Amino acid sequence: MAEASATETNKEIVTRWWSEFWGELNPNVVDELAADDIRWCYPLAGEVRGCEEVKKRIVGYKERFPEGGFELTDELIAEGDRVVALWEGGGTHSGRSWELPIGTLPEASGEKAQYTGTTVFTVQDGKITEEHGQADYLGAMQQLGLIGPQTD
Secondary structure (H helix, E strand, C coil), X not given: CHHHHHHHHHHHHHHHHHHHHHHCCCCCHHHHHXXXXXXXXXXXXXXXXXXXXXXXXXXXXXXXXXXCEEEECXXXXXXXXXXXXXXXXXXXXXXXXXXXXXXXXXXXXXXXXXXXXXXXXXXXXXXXXXXXXXXXXXXXXXXXXCCCCCCC
């Protein structure tokens, strides 16, 4: 019975994290819900460790996509200390420029991207210790005009 309670608590932590961090693009929730040495990794954004570095990532996103955001699209799946989230989101690039290995979006390009992804969280002792996500970055880069559409 205790395992079910811990699993539900972990899902509540991730739901709140998602709502405030990714939904509202609020970096302040990191101080409350993340472990000091949190590992945060998304292939397009790279891997960082620590609360301050994670906050920089959401601030950077918000500076590029001020009205953007992400929402959960299905029930969370949880077992033990792992919680899996399916999501979708994106926004219009109306902020600062964005330099990527495959190209650059000039400031306020007006390009839009909506894409989906999956994120696996590790929650230990009431804190998120890892956030590791995968997303449709190919689709996002095509929508943003950084790469051409796939052809046969």
